[in-house]
Amino acid sequence: MSPIATSNGQDGHSNGLDRKPNVPQKDGTAAEKEQLVLNTIRCLAADLCQEFKGGHPGTVMGAAAIGVALWRHVMRYNPANPSWFGRDRFVLSVGHACLLQYLMLHFSGYEGWTLDEIRKYHSPSTEHMAAGHPEIEYPGIEASTGPLGQGIANAVGMAMAGKQIGARFNKDGYPVVDGKIWAMTGDGCLQEGVGQEACSIAGHLGLDNLVLIYDNNRVTVDGSIDMCFTDDTSAKLRAMGWEVIEVYDGSNDIAGIVAALELAKHTKGKPTLVNIRTIIGIGSQKQNTGSVHGAALGPDDVAHVKKQLGFNTADKFTVGKEVYDFFGECGARGKTIEDEYNGMMADYAKKFPEDFKELQRRQAGKLREGWESSVPSKDKLPQDAVPTRKASGIMVQALVPADETFVSGSADLMESTFVNFKGQVQFQNPASGLGDYTGRQMMWGIREFAMVACGNGMAAYQKGMFIPIMSTFFMFWLYAAPAARMAALQRLRIIGIATHDGLGLGEDGPTHQPVSLANFYRGLPNQNFIRPADAEEVVGAWMLALSEQEASHPSLLSLSRQAVPLLEGSDRTKVAKGAYIIYGGDVEPNLTLVSTGCEVYRAVEVAKAIGGNVRVVSMPSQRHFDLQSKEYRRSVLPTTKSLVVAIEAWGSLSWPRYAHAGCHMHTFGLSAPQDVLYKHFGFGADNLAKVIKQFKEEQKGGLPGVGEFAELLNGHMMDGRHYAGKLDMNGNE
């Protein structure tokens, strides 16, 4: 066993680069068996990538000993029941090394992970578990990873979830949750900002149930990290409040790694980084270079690897019986610990029936019985104008205090986004004196990306057990967008609060005004993007986001900074339809205005100003409208019978699907009060009425066809350039 140190990780730098994988001496010792296991994994990695000439062999070969240490020796899990609640959780932040995890799941006996299945890695099949990056749908995979840095944040979120559940449900002698969260990172995840944000959060919160294993191979796609990354990572994480343990020979020294991980298990009050020096592609002719990172080794090098490791170059996918024997006890051990756990929980159920019942509800991902009844009816809502962000605060207040499923927080805008709730306790390291781990108010700091990536981890800890409510200005949901996308991809229910959602942000100016960001969220598969028109629709938006049917969809609520009136025609029950008639529904319209959010009340003003049979449609969710029957859609938006004009103070990208013309933004905003800006950009009711009337007259009763969408506003300029939309308005140059 090699030294474990806490000195500067860069010591390891010059260390071990000439190291060769050990060829098993046939002396029947444990050491022989271990080497055979490591070398078997390395040869399998070489064969699996060579089979379909692609994939990432290098890290699998280099980090084999880490995998063995975790699954064979250190982690608590039951392969027969991958979703056993009491398990440790593992997140492979370095997702491209998924073959290592697949092989460990195979050897430790997880159902489905046969060698045949793993051999479909990079195969032409579309029906396989061995995806190019780990996917949460499959046994033993806790989170889909690959986009670097986010896996660290997912693990931090799981550690927060574990601490929160433990603080809530553990009793003296009844550790309902005392498992660890293990995450494996490479150099890349530690360069990405989101990884560093997450490390800073974990250090601040003192999450001692979190162990981050750094596969420190110092090589990325482009080659040695000396070209771009010379941080002293150990010192940096210490400065973020972490314990750091280092292992110098991570390529072969399983015992050394096990000792380090066991030591990490016992760190108190801090998360632990285990910085393990490894050699990428060890055994390959190209070991320790970028060329073993993301490509098959090629037949010659595969042969070289096998020779090096004492394998027959002619054989492929060789796994000796000794290797299976070596992992043989994983299943029995897993069964034993789960049985013990279940015995304890049976006792717990008797002793603490109320807590047990609540725990079961949480584990089942059910919301509190009858939560709908605590939602205020329309007549109980503020009857005067309020910002929709404030109306959302009423829902937070109605839902969050009574149901511990919810954790609610902000990236340093708690009071602007109205995610505070009565009796809140901050989720904090108890040592801070500011709160404790029972807290459900999350102080994320100015870290939007990590907030949402950690939220994904909480949501993935046990599906439905937590619904993280996360908030910031809509503009900063662009910082968080890569994590929001991963929530949609993994079908995790998180609820995003996006306030100050346009020109209404006002004086802070164009850097903070999202004039076109909705396009990203509207186009994202699985994503709900809901922009309610008033307090009543805010209630409907929350009820939709929390409905059974949306249990597998993240929702983002786009909310106003400024006050908007409670609209006579608004109806919470119709938000789920995506769009509905909010004004002038009693007759066939000769003009329909469709609008969203804080622009809807302006559309109603415009309709009144124009007069005649003008209908106004509120469209809080394009996605949900698209899901309605043709009959319903036609009944709301009669595009084949009369003109439909969209009004939304954002870009027009998504509107030609629904309207013949639109009043939209084609430039960035400005710094001025919101009412001034709406007027300046042409969204004053008078001007809207004028341009829409003019457009209608110009159509002479006809309906513009596809390809003729008319842009009615902003001098028809697009980023300062003449915008052809104008030409469609009056049919000539």
Added chain:
Amino acid sequence: MSPIATSNGQDGHSNGLDRKPNVPQKDGTAAEKEQLVLNTIRCLAADLCQEFKGGHPGTVMGAAAIGVALWRHVMRYNPANPSWFGRDRFVLSVGHACLLQYLMLHFSGYEGWTLDEIRKYHSPSTEHMAAGHPEIEYPGIEASTGPLGQGIANAVGMAMAGKQIGARFNKDGYPVVDGKIWAMTGDGCLQEGVGQEACSIAGHLGLDNLVLIYDNNRVTVDGSIDMCFTDDTSAKLRAMGWEVIEVYDGSNDIAGIVAALELAKHTKGKPTLVNIRTIIGIGSQKQNTGSVHGAALGPDDVAHVKKQLGFNTADKFTVGKEVYDFFGECGARGKTIEDEYNGMMADYAKKFPEDFKELQRRQAGKLREGWESSVPSKDKLPQDAVPTRKASGIMVQALVPADETFVSGSADLMESTFVNFKGQVQFQNPASGLGDYTGRQMMWGIREFAMVACGNGMAAYQKGMFIPIMSTFFMFWLYAAPAARMAALQRLRIIGIATHDGLGLGEDGPTHQPVSLANFYRGLPNQNFIRPADAEEVVGAWMLALSEQEASHPSLLSLSRQAVPLLEGSDRTKVAKGAYIIYGGDVEPNLTLVSTGCEVYRAVEVAKAIGGNVRVVSMPSQRHFDLQSKEYRRSVLPTTKSLVVAIEAWGSLSWPRYAHAGCHMHTFGLSAPQDVLYKHFGFGADNLAKVIKQFKEEQKGGLPGVGEFAELLNGHMMDGRHYAGKLDMNGNE
């Protein structure tokens, strides 16, 4: 003068919280003058925010002494010529503190920055310089900031630009560039991932022309940072290779700050963090709390501030003559140093005429004369199928080696994105032995967001002097999106290379496949998003991005991983039209297929399979098509005469503007080889021909109207839910 230390910044933590601003003793000393200046700034901040009841007074009051130290004592600039090339540059990463910068620009004598102009801060006017965050359009503002963390990266980019120009043009005794880049950060920028990525890059590169000033007030919007941020920032930045200097009383001790900044000027081989302990809102009743961060103080507190600071509570916007006297010499000093510089450069012009001529070209932002002639003609392009990313590499090779305007780099995917070029030298700290500061190959590391935010800084250093080419997989342009947006907002010409742009990415799977990201870039004002169909269109895309007309627009080129054939009808000169007929243009079509990028050749196959008068339109840029005349657009896409069907293996959000129906993705992708995926999701030529023919027949010669866009693919499911688009296909349930 208070101690300057290099010990742990958290020492400052308990330090100075009870500190009061000094009231000037009327003893005519320099100390008196300085206090009067500081207190004048604080009262102005209080008055300016109170005037229109909004804004950010706290940091202005707390960091006043930092502003005075910089503009009065330390920085090299000429207020009479804000764009003097030899100047130091200042970036206010903590953009909400813009009033401090505005006031410093006023006192040091920058044109336009009158007190009347500054009094328009948060006013109803839309015509003013005093925006809610600093805007690059105005004198003395080097970059638009506000979205936190990015300003640090902008400054790092400017420091890189300065090093590069210095290494290229400085001669013994002729320091063409030896200025410093000064940036001011708060707690927020240091929590944001992009700030940390940028600090890591700066430390790695040893940018000793960069000084980051940390306004360490330990308070954010939500209150004390103890709630969310307990990093030891000084230790963290040391671990990233920075020099750190600390100042304990940043509220009053101008001399101490000046001494620290002068010391920082002389750091060699490292960037310097000057960690300055300040008190937010000093002088206010609410000093050192979140409530002075982002709101006016209110009349009582404004009065309190004035009493505290020895001002008459009845007076507003008071600036004594002594204050102007105090800054009086800034103008003369600026003139002197610019005159000296110009004298030196006159000499330089004589001694080094070639270098001078080249420098002038670069300063004017002109590309090398006749660069177009080095672009290969279509017959010189690979005639067999190549990936468009590889074709782009041909353009990089044709343009970059010969013109030092270009710097080219990648976030660790140099060889996948083909941004390498002949004779490249890495931009590196010479001490690294890997390159030097003349290098133009940028090794950004796995830091997409900082890559682009630093690129913005290089582009802003002197508009047009640098055109940064930055590359990663398209998916990771989502990580970089907040910086790409700032490039568009600031009209900075950067060129983004986005490869592996969809299903063609293949085996790496859905986490890496951008199926809907284009919506963000297509909807972003000022942004060019170009998806070329083949090598010929790649040439056209580059020529468009580099054309005069696009000098104020960033461009993102969306390129394929997989090979696509060189199309007979492709035409580089028509890329600038946004869309054009690439197949079947000789007759009136009875069906038109419109497609982009690596799907275009499939559309041509489909057209041939369907037969008859089928036209194929390639639409590399929706934006540029929208800018064409109605006549041109109708001549290409005859939507009012015959069916138009879009084919793009991305989401359909933007397509109803151009087509009656579309073949698109409505779910995330899968992990499999690209040809398998195209087939699996219905994009095989046979299937496309089948569903399009069927659709055409169902229309019986009619044209679907607005609101009837038909989704022809993916089983008409949207994220696993039945998609109503199907219903439009055959007109009934």
